[in-house]
Amino acid sequence: MPKITVGGLDINYKILGSGEPLLLIIGLSFSLLDWGTEFPNLLAEHYQVILFDNRDAGETSQAIAPYTLVDMTTDTAGLLNALNIPKAHVLGVSMGGMIAQHLALHFPDKVNKLILGCTMAGGSCSQPAAFGTALSGNMVDLLFTAEFIKSNQARLAVFFEMTAPHHSRGEALARQF
Numbered sequence: 001m002p003k004i005t006v007g008g009l010d011i012n013y014k015i016l017g018s019g020e021p022l023l024l025i026i027g028l029s030f031s032l033l034d035w036g037t038e039f040p041n042l043l044a045e046h047y048q049v050i051l052f053d054n055r056d057a058g059e060t061s062q063a064i065a066p067y068t069l070v071d072m073t074t075d076t077a078g079l080l081n082a083l084n085i086p087k088a089h090v091l092g093v094s095m096g097g098m099i100a101q102h103l104a105l106h107f108p109d110k111v112n113k114l115i116l117g118c119t120m121a122g123g124s125c126s127q128p129a130a131f132g133t134a135l136s137g138n139m140v141d142l143l144f145t146a147e148f149i150k151s152n153q154a155r156l157a158v159f160f161e162m163t164a165p166h167h168s169r170g171e172a173l174a175r176q177f
Contacts, residue, residue: 001032001059006078012059013052013079017044020112021085024051025076025103027094027119028176031058031166036159050088052079054099056172063175069095073102077110086110093117095176 003010014032022043026034032051043049053060054072076099080088089112092100097119104111140149140156149156168176 003059004079004082006075006082009055009061009063009075011052011055011061011075011079011082013050013083015083016040016049016051017047019047021080021088022047022049023076023080023085023088023090024049025090025092025096025099026051026054026057027092027096029057029168029173031163033058033163033166047089050079050083050085052076053166054096054176056176057168058166062172066175069098069102070106072099073106076103077107080110087112089113089115091115091117092119094119 001012001014003012005011012032024032024035024040024043026032031053035051040049040051055061055063055067055075080086087110090100090103090110092098092103092115094117097116100111100114100116101119104114140160144152144156167173
């Protein structure tokens with residue numbers, strides 16, 4: 001997959017389809033592979049879908065210092081600039097949704113429509129998930145119902161065998177968290 005340098009980071013990205021740009025921002029620890037293939041391919045039938053790895057995840061550069069969500073937002077806006085995409089629909093999930101919200105606040109001219117999935121805005125109205133398993137790198141229980149896990153064990157095993165090597169771990173995961 002191609003990489004593009006933004007603010008000293010080599011950002012791994014992938015573009016599918018054509019049409020209005022739709023930027024997908026993935027969550028804590030995950031890489032662009034965690035979107036799977038079915039969902040991005042369906043979206044690519046109608047949009048130019050831009051997938052990327054956040055810093056400290058997947059094939060994007062590791063950070064050398066602590067950072068904030070706003071720094072990750074600047075990475076995201078810089079990616080759009082580097083790709084000559086002035087404005088995009090933005091879909092963020094989990095931590096990606098937090099980045100998407102910051103993108104809308106700090107770079108409103110970059111956001112056409114904002115779509116948020118399983119994320120939080122912070123403050124007293126938000127209830128964070130149980131992150132104990134996330135810090136160990138095991139997020140299956142946070143992502144799927146027990147019934148889905150039981151019915152799809154083989155499929156999930158293949159999926160995580162492909163994606164898990166690209167998840168953040170150790171210091172990289174701690175920085176993202």
